[in-house]
Amino acid sequence: MQKMMQQVVCTVDVVLLTLQDSALKVALLKRGRAPFKDVQALPGGYIHPDTDADTRDAALRMLAQKTAIQPPYLEQLATFSGPARDPRGWSISVVYYALVPFDVIGQAGQADVTLASVDKLPRLSFDHRAIVNTAVQRLRGKSQYSSLPCYLAGEAFTLPQLQRIYEALMGEALNKVSFRRKMVEMDMLEAIAGEFSAAGAHRPAQLYRLKPELRDQLTLIARGL
Amino acid sequence: MQKMMQQVVCTVDVVLLTLQDSALKVALLKRGRAPFKDVQALPGGYIHPDTDADTRDAALRMLAQKTAIQPPYLEQLATFSGPARDPRGWSISVVYYALVPFDVIGQAGQADVTLASVDKLPRLSFDHRAIVNTAVQRLRGKSQYSSLPCYLAGEAFTLPQLQRIYEALMGEALNKVSFRRKMVEMDMLEAIAGEFSAAGAHRPAQLYRLKPELRDQLTLIARGL
DNA sequence: GCAATAGTGTCTCTCAGACACTATGGT
DNA sequence: ACCATAGTGTCTGAGAGACACTATTGC
Numbered sequence: 001m002q003k004m005m006q007q008v009v010c011t012v013d014v015v016l017l018t019l020q021d022s023a024l025k026v027a028l029l030k031r032g033r034a035p036f037k038d039v040q041a042l043p044g045g046y047i048h049p050d051t052d053a054d055t056r057d058a059a060l061r062m063l064a065q066k067t068a069i070q071p072p073y074l075e076q077l078a079t080f081s082g083p084a085r086d087p088r089g090w091s092i093s094v095v096y097y098a099l100v101p102f103d104v105i106g107q108a109g110q111a112d113v114t115l116a117s118v119d120k121l122p123r124l125s126f127d128h129r130a131i132v133n134t135a136v137q138r139l140r141g142k143s144q145y146s147s148l149p150c151y152l153a154g155e156a157f158t159l160p161q162l163q164r165i166y167e168a169l170m171g172e173a174l175n176k177v178s179f180r181r182k183m184v185e186m187d188m189l190e191a192i193a194g195e196f197s198a199a200g201a202h203r204p205a206q207l208y209r210l211k212p213e214l215r216d217q218l219t220l221i222a223r224g225l
Numbered sequence: 226m227q228k229m230m231q232q233v234v235c236t237v238d239v240v241l242l243t244l245q246d247s248a249l250k251v252a253l254l255k256r257g258r259a260p261f262k263d264v265q266a267l268p269g270g271y272i273h274p275d276t277d278a279d280t281r282d283a284a285l286r287m288l289a290q291k292t293a294i295q296p297p298y299l300e301q302l303a304t305f306s307g308p309a310r311d312p313r314g315w316s317i318s319v320v321y322y323a324l325v326p327f328d329v330i331g332q333a334g335q336a337d338v339t340l341a342s343v344d345k346l347p348r349l350s351f352d353h354r355a356i357v358n359t360a361v362q363r364l365r366g367k368s369q370y371s372s373l374p375c376y377l378a379g380e381a382f383t384l385p386q387l388q389r390i391y392e393a394l395m396g397e398a399l400n401k402v403s404f405r406r407k408m409v410e411m412d413m414l415e416a417i418a419g420e421f422s423a424a425g426a427h428r429p430a431q432l433y434r435l436k437p438e439l440r441d442q443l444t445l446i447a448r449g450l
Numbered sequence: 451g452c453a454a455t456a457g458t459g460t461c462t463c464t465c466a467g468a469c470a471c472t473a474t475g476g477t
Numbered sequence: 478a479c480c481a482t483a484g485t486g487t488c489t490g491a492g493a494g495a496c497a498c499t500a501t502t503g504c
Binding site for chain 3: 158159160176177180199200201202203204205206
């Protein structure tokens, strides 16, 4: 006779972040069913052991199904767990965070995706508020010393644009000369022949892109002891 | 009629690390049952939803049960998942890593705990080899710019001892003056009145300890752009 | 020419590392 | 006295930030 073993609810959630007008935003969806019906939540859902290769694969599936977005950057954030976070029972959520350029969200054209400023979150389902805050902390932290923010820029971008992204994330103005020095020293960008003129009445800026070989890999700044 | 839903096996594993003679070691246990009976494995086991407050709590329980150690530092590493890593089925392992001073392991006196050098791992169960490698990478990475290595030292330690720990982790010699400057600048240590003379025929060194208020919180080095 | 932003040359000030020195114990 | 290691004062070279200058567009 097998004893009934208490079950663990296994889910995956994704914190999809983007930068709109120098403000960091999260993608939210209104839940269609209980619990937290009609309350905003992160894109997420149950793991499907029969089809998901792993939790990362499940995260990509969530994004594809619910937002039709294939993110240029996706990384595991952390796993949240406990008896109280989900009314359905003792649960685990393996959380990933993704970065996308703002225009990618628009193109995906999912009308039911809401963008909320991470500094002024609405009421969220489960412990999603804490999860978003953790993701923002992680992004801000890593932005200090890595190429992570590049994934918030589009495929091609100018150095001034990239600097504005870094400044938005770190919340402080950066020295132009030092910033450029760092970027060349990190050796992760390559200039594109074409330029950028749409800006208006001034000198156009050189366009850059991430070196293809570094596409899915962060570049770090030397630092430390 | 409820369809039989394929189950996810939920476990927690702990990578318990220590430094012995300037070599980084992992604590391993020989498994007592299938799968991987008699093969070395990380301390770990099933989540107990009826008693564990969360996965961190479960990790502490694993350590207490299997090694009788209460680690001074415990942090979530990552979650590993997939259909193939455990023959019992599609599984998730939420992995934590812990740091302890070497002498704490001896005191715990668990005869069945083996220490293996992380550079020369024996055959391990499941995907535990990859897990250990991830933990070592994380520890080495964080050692570059945080107070993390302090938890490998005992309650009290001298600056030369601490420097040797950092050097062992980073695999390179550090400048004595710079190291000391960094330590005072990080402002996380406090001198203890008593000194340290056991060393032998030379000047004794000042003993330090982590400031109590920073006990469970890393101190980071300013860095970056 | 002028406004506006892109991009660079250069100076200075700070800080990390090297070195040498002093300090303090044991033998 | 001598050795060994702890701990500090100081010099120098590299790098970050500030500033000013040049470059290139639209009007």
